[in-house]
Amino acid sequence: MSEGLTLPLASGASLRFYDRWLQRWREWMRADTLAYLMSETPDWKPPMNLDTKPRILISEFMDDSAVAALASEFDVIYQPDLVDRPADLLEAARHADALIVRNRTQVRGELLAALKRAKVIGRLGVGLDNIDVSACQSRQIGVIPASGANAQAVAEYVIASIFLLLRGAYFSSSAVGAGQWPRTALSNGREIAGKQLGLVGFGFIGQLTAKLARGLGLTVVAHDPALAPDAPVWAETGVTPLGLDSLLGSSDIVSLHVPLLPQTCNLIDAERLSRFKPGAILINSARGGVVDEVALAAALSSGQLGGAALDVFDAEPLPAGSPLADAPNLLLTPHIAGLTVESNQRVSALVAERVAQALRSSEVNHGAH
Numbered sequence: 001m002s003e004g005l006t007l008p009l010a011s012g013a014s015l016r017f018y019d020r021w022l023q024r025w026r027e028w029m030r031a032d033t034l035a036y037l038m039s040e041t042p043d044w045k046p047p048m049n050l051d052t053k054p055r056i057l058i059s060e061f062m063d064d065s066a067v068a069a070l071a072s073e074f075d076v077i078y079q080p081d082l083v084d085r086p087a088d089l090l091e092a093a094r095h096a097d098a099l100i101v102r103n104r105t106q107v108r109g110e111l112l113a114a115l116k117r118a119k120v121i122g123r124l125g126v127g128l129d130n131i132d133v134s135a136c137q138s139r140q141i142g143v144i145p146a147s148g149a150n151a152q153a154v155a156e157y158v159i160a161s162i163f164l165l166l167r168g169a170y171f172s173s174s175a176v177g178a179g180q181w182p183r184t185a186l187s188n189g190r191e192i193a194g195k196q197l198g199l200v201g202f203g204f205i206g207q208l209t210a211k212l213a214r215g216l217g218l219t220v221v222a223h224d225p226a227l228a229p230d231a232p233v234w235a236e237t238g239v240t241p242l243g244l245d246s247l248l249g250s251s252d253i254v255s256l257h258v259p260l261l262p263q264t265c266n267l268i269d270a271e272r273l274s275r276f277k278p279g280a281i282l283i284n285s286a287r288g289g290v291v292d293e294v295a296l297a298a299a300l301s302s303g304q305l306g307g308a309a310l311d312v313f314d315a316e317p318l319p320a321g322s323p324l325a326d327a328p329n330l331l332l333t334p335h336i337a338g339l340t341v342e343s344n345q346r347v348s349a350l351v352a353e354r355v356a357q358a359l360r361s362s363e364v365n366h367g368a369h
């Protein structure tokens, strides 16, 4: 029940009815309606202490403390399952001044059209391929990603995958538990030190991965067309810039850190996979569309690739019959490279603060309080 109201009603049913009625009244009496009434009739005052704070709609999970921080200042609707209820999402979007999403809410088309009041979209993560950014720009809706806030989680995922795949021995738990002793078969694991790591994309995550990798004795090369060969970042990180084909042909491990764009779609296709060093390892924690999954499964089955770790897929969850299901030396994870307890807190706090700043400085009419 709302603060500031003393209701002469006692039964639970009456209270629920009154609460629903009040909710409707609040929806209707949103800031713009109030502003209109007050500008037309300067002496008019709203009949009760209405909550007309800007509304933030959160359609996927967010760290509780960040939600609480937002709720102390704004009208927050937090429904982590809203992404799976499209009709409810559309209805709620009509009343939102800000929308906060992860990567499952597709902010385009019908949903974008419903966001008539919205001034800002917060993205709990990096990679804006689930948001029609140019349509947001043309409607002057700001888009705020959590750039850098989950880089440590992804970089650690990459390093762990390199250890697991090069050594190979960690796949033996069920065999050893069942009394087998595959010691000879698992004696050919490789060490990480002295290998070459090739990073495709050298932004936040690529650079942090390079730092961790160099600490372990890897040589690191990277390809990123946005960075000139004389850009200071190469000297600062101790990483050598290389063309894509040279990188693929000379690296023991290739890790992808590019956004999904028309230029990066199917970047690693059958032809490029054939240029990898025999036995090399591929790690994709960027986006599914960057790698041709059928070609990758074939390269693993033929032994051309020594192993792969995939956190992201063309279709998520993986559809039945995917060629990846039976491919050897393959680690599959459900799009969690960037998700840890710590990164969830950092990402949520960053997006909460930036969305709050955007709402404070936007022209949203806060109405009467």
Ligand SMILES: NC(=O)c1ccc[n+]([C@@H]2O[C@H](COP(=O)([O-])OP(=O)(O)OC[C@H]3O[C@@H](n4cnc5c(N)ncnc54)[C@H](O)[C@@H]3O)[C@@H](O)[C@H]2O)c1
Pocket (backbone or CB within 6 Å): 125, 126, 127, 128, 147, 148, 150, 151, 154, 200, 201, 202, 203, 204, 205, 206, 223, 224, 225, 226, 227, 257, 258, 259, 260, 263, 264, 285, 286, 287, 311, 312, 335, 336, 337, 338, 339
């Ligand atoms: N699996 C996960 O949980 C997870 C988490 C975070 C990010 N990601 C993905 O990782 C990507 C990278 O994240 P980031 O924080 O490092 O982003 P970023 O924007 O800091 O870096 C991306 C880099 O890719 C470069 N790039 C663009 N096109 C390229 C191309 N054709 N070839 C080589 N480089 C190219 C850009 O110049 C940029 O430097 C995100 O776009 C996202 O898709 C996945």
